[in-house]
Amino acid sequence: MTAFIAMIRKDLILYVNNKRALMLDLLMPVVLAAFFGMLFGGSPDKSGGKLDLGVVALDQSAVGQKIVAGLKAESSLRITELSEAEARDKVRAGKLPVAVVIPAGFGEQASDALFSGRHKPELPLFYDPSQSTMLAMVKGLLTQQVMQATSAAVMSVKGSATTDKYLAELPAAGKRTTEEAQLGDFLASLKKFQDQRAATDAAAASAASGAASAADEAPAVGMTLPYTTQEQALSSGPKYNAYAHSFAGLGVQFILFMGINLGIGILLEQRQGIWSRLLAAPVSLATVIISRAAAGAIIATGLLCSMFICATLIFKVEVTSLSGFIGMAICFGLMTAAFGLMVAAFGKTPEAARGIAIFATLVLVMLGGAWVPSFIFPEWLQQATLVVPTRWAVDGLDAVTWRGLGLQGALPAMGVQLGFAAVFGALAVWKFLRRG
Template sequence: MTALIALIRKDLILYLKDKRALMLHLLMPVVLAAFFGSLFGGTPSERTSKIDIGVVALDQSGIGKKIVDGLKADSTLRVTELSEAEAQAKVRTGKLPVAVVIPAGFGDRAGDALFSGKDKPELPLFYDPSQSTVLAMVKGLLTQQVMQATSSAVMGRQGSASTDRYLADLPAADKRSTDEAQLGDFLTSLKKFQDQRAATAAAAQPAASGADDAPAGGMSVPYTTKDAALSSGPKYNGYAHSFAGMGVQFILFMGIDMGIGILLAQRMGIWNRLLAAPVSMTTVLAGRAISGALIAMGLMCAMFLCAMLIFKVEISSPAGFLVIAASFSMMTAAFGLLIAAFGKTPEAARGIATFATLIMVMLGGAWVPSFIFPEWMQQVTLLVPTRWAVDGFDAVTWRGLGLAGVWPAAAVQLGFAAIFGALAVWRFRR
């Protein structure tokens, strides 16, 4: 036992004296986690950023102006009016994700096509190919504004001319189909309503001009949403997931360094001198594994302490956090031993181990949450230990699942630690 404690103490002292390793394994994950956390939404108090779009307003009709004004009033958009050439240049260079062109005469043509469905005008959109998601959002918001402005103009008293054209395009009353007859009845009633509003407005304000011609502001979305974010724990904090992901990644890099350190010790003859001492190989390997696990545990606790103090990350279950951190630390230490056991040279082992680690953290949801993966990939990643580690840290932070929610993840981590450790011991004994 004295020899084991001495080996652990030696490894801890050497690691703490290595300032470069401390910076790589502690400072870098904190910086990267802060960056990714801001991308994932940051803290609940941070305001969601607006979408920048460009608008080329070539249609100066009433409908065209209402569409532009509606886009500018939308709280999710930041609208900049540009010429068509400027809009194309900004989208092409990545300075704008989407630009909308409202061509001349669009309002009148859209009004004519509202009921007939014929000769629909085109609305050109320029977009950055990397921003297809933003394009879909802008198209949805644009549909709302176009429908509201067009229906407002057509159904108002100044849309009487459009109604006349609709009626004129219909066949004679005795030759209409059932749908055409119903449309004719609707348009006839609308025409009477428009004429009545025009007569009333002319009698009340004969000299007024530019009055609002919308009966009720035009067609608009007939509902509003009441959003409620639900989780068992504190409010969602994007930094919680990013610190879990970056912590898992860089602590695995620490495990690689631990394995490479054993290979370097073998090359320099230090390993043989250790084995020549009155200690067993099992004691030497156990010392390396325990010291590596303690270092990993300390790093993870330090990272989440920074997350709590600086980025307001909440740990809903401290006991659950310690359980998942300890199980992941043991898996990391066993992973380092596995690298040392099967690595032939430090150089070759570092390259292969780094590649394998990057694949694991990518599939484990350390960079982006695993729930955005395709369904088949989500099932495949259950075979990757990092997936369980990231899910475990999510469980004890923003998901608030408590100690009971981390036992499956901790059990899987311990299972991988046992497999990696057994393979490493078997290889070393050979």
């Protein structure tokens, strides 16, 4: 029993004394948990990020203006007023998740359809096909604002003409169904209220103006949803395939892990003396480093191409630009190889380097939108992650698959990958030269 306790004590002391491992074991779950907690709401005393919504306000009626004002007042929305052409272009390019068009005459038509349920006007909705969740949120908020604006307009004194129209459309009293009779009684009472309020307002306009205004704004419950939606998914490429983004994100992650293995392999060769024997041969340090980088880049490029061949054959992912995809694969492969060299150059031991490199890779992948698409991030985080190479890698692969942006759309991402490859490679060479 004494030996058993002593062995437990020994393992605990060794673990606590390994400060780097202890820090990683504590820091990694805290960072990941904080990131996902922030994405999915955060603490109850903090407001979440705002959803960007484009609004094309073609209806200048009182109801149309109230709908737009209500959307602008929503704390969860960031409204941008656009023309219809601008809204289409921004959604198609992935710069705006959802846009709604409020057509001319919508307010009057929706008010007429509130009780009758006939001739409902349409609200066109343009949305990025990768953001169906955002579309559902917008539809819910839109329903709330349309119902409040139309029912308030119908129930107000100014809605008396609409009430008369509803009553005129109902069959004669003896020919009504039970539901029509109930609706007739309700409308008759509403008409009586409107007439009395109008008489009161006429007799004392100045005294009752505030009350009349308050009555106009009072929310009321309608009998039916007074509109329909016409949803249109817009993208430059083929129909959205969620597997395309999944293969891009997880492909980036696991190929970076391959880069880590490249760096750890060099550290193991240094520990075993293989590296020294290579340098003792008539081979320069530059040749050894460049050959390792070239081999790593070829392996990374081959892995990414193989993954997307599987995605294409099995999961129907469409590569819309072969040249753009090959360019992205090569540039990302070079960045991965340079990353692996940097791990080897700055790592002291294989064990320590592996833990730190895995943690750094997970953070890069997390911020790059590989696990959760970057459009879900808060606005400030979307801007901050533009300095992360994995964000550009995932966006570039999306551009040459389901977004259909072609080589032109992937060129910025390719340039960023080459830039990081140059920086990582330069740091690695500098460190190797210093160490001799």
